[in-house]
Amino acid sequence: MKVSLKELKENFNPKLKPIIWNDDKNTLTLLDQSALPFETTYVELKDPEGISSAIKLMKVRGAPAIGITAAYGMVTALTSDTPVTLEEAIEKLTKAKKVLDQARPTAVNLTWATSNMLNNAKKYVEQGEAKSVNELILLLKRDAKKIFDDELEAELQMGIYGLEKINDGDTILTQCNAGGLATGTGLGTALAPVKVAHMLGIKVSVIAPETRPWLQGSRLTVYELMTDGIPVTLIADTAVGLVMYKGMVNSVMVGADRILSDGHVFNKIGTFKEAVIAHELGIPFYALAPISTFDLKSRVEDVKIEERDPDEVRTIRGIPIAPEGVKVYNPVFDVTPPKYVTAIITEKGIIYPPFDKNVRKIVEK
Numbered sequence: 533m534k535v536s537l538k539e540l541k542e543n544f545n546p547k548l549k550p551i552i553w554n555d556d557k558n559t560l561t562l563l564d565q566s567a568l569p570f571e572t573t574y575v576e577l578k579d580p581e582g583i584s585s586a587i588k589l590m591k592v593r594g595a596p597a598i599g600i601t602a603a604y605g606m607v608t609a610l611t612s613d614t615p616v617t618l619e620e621a622i623e624k625l626t627k628a629k630k631v632l633d634q635a636r637p638t639a640v641n642l643t644w645a646t647s648n649m650l651n652n653a654k655k656y657v658e659q660g661e662a663k664s665v666n667e668l669i670l671l672l673k674r675d676a677k678k679i680f681d682d683e684l685e686a687e688l689q690m691g692i693y694g695l696e697k698i699n700d701g702d703t704i705l706t707q708c709n710a711g712g713l714a715t716g717t718g719l720g721t722a723l724a725p726v727k728v729a730h731m732l733g734i735k736v737s738v739i740a741p742e743t744r745p746w747l748q749g750s751r752l753t754v755y756e757l758m759t760d761g762i763p764v765t766l767i768a769d770t771a772v773g774l775v776m777y778k779g780m781v782n783s784v785m786v787g788a789d790r791i792l793s794d795g796h797v798f799n800k801i802g803t804f805k806e807a808v809i810a811h812e813l814g815i816p817f818y819a820l821a822p823i824s825t826f827d828l829k830s831r832v833e834d835v836k837i838e839e840r841d842p843d844e845v846r847t848i849r850g851i852p853i854a855p856e857g858v859k860v861y862n863p864v865f866d867v868t869p870p871k872y873v874t875a876i877i878t879e880k881g882i883i884y885p886p887f888d889k890n891v892r893k894i895v896e897k
């Protein structure tokens with residue numbers, strides 16, 4: 533089924549709004565994803581320190597959502613304590629970038645967004661486009677909004693490309709939450725084709741692994757899809773192999789936190805296992821991500837895989853499930869080598885192997 537970007541844009545009306553910029557107060561309201569689905573609470577933040585801490589605590593999470601949040605975090609560097617001169621403004625932005633960048637290490641969208649904002653600010657000052665701090669603030673607000681708007685447009689486009697990989701009646705296995713909560717737009721990356729298919733009346737359902745330890749699958753993906761009325765089945769992470777072996781999965785669609793020029797895909801822990809099993813069983817495995825998630829400079833060994841609090845594994849939401857003090861290893865992302873990836877779906881098109889040649893062709897297009 534064919535659908536245009538314009539038609540989709542006109543008809544996309546998200547029920548979830550995870551990131552809201554309050555222009556009258558210069559604050560950022562985040563739907564607290566650490567409390568979902570049990571509590572729907574919001575936090576209102578006014579400065580880079582508060583925003584960095586919200587990213588660290590995963591009140592907002594998911595690569596594109598972290599990028600958008602950090603972009604607004606840069607704006608608050610100038611609105612929370614307004615500098616007098618443009619020189620001071622650049623100093624404040626440079627400091628805010630450091631504060632925001634150290635919040636989480638793996639998703640490249642974070643540093644992509646803060647670099648973008650800082651470089652733009654420098655350019656506006658150097659080229660005389662911003663003649664006062666107030667003018668600079670207005671330009672940066674416009675740029676942060678553009679990062680959000682471009683992200684939504686990219687997701688709609690990925691939804692259209694991804695639709696080519698979905699047949700009526702398909703069941704998609706995912707991992708983590710790569711939906712609208714993870715991108716801030718209400719649509720998502722991995723879930724974009726599913727949502728677009730559903731909007732067009734194509735029958736599609738999702739299998740969501742719980743995604744221990746933080747439970748993005750059971751708490752967020754399930755909640756998001758149920759909110760949209762899309763059929764979803766929750767499984768334990770350990771059931772991934774069996775559902776694929778039993779023929780219950782037509783394709784795997786996951787998001788990404790960083791994709792390298794040779795096609796290595798960094799994503800939520802558990803993704804690699806899905807990719808290997810899919811490869812073994814001949815099930816297509818797709819990674820979906822906007823161009824802002826690509827890192828063409830780093831090699832696999834340069835990318836830091838975040839390790840989080842051992843108590844996330846020793847407990848489930850505060851309830852102990854292991855002997856106290858047990859040694860724990862808690863990496864929260866993994867890396868899938870290109871040989872297991874069938875294709876990478878971006879807003880600029882679908883990238884097929886050989887990735888070491890084709891990633892650059894599409895990303896730099």
Ligand code: MRU
Binds near residue numbers: 594715721722799864
């Ligand atoms: O630790 P999280 O919840 O931030 O991890 C999120 C993921 O791994 C997502 O799959 C990825 O960021 C893509 S989101 C569209």
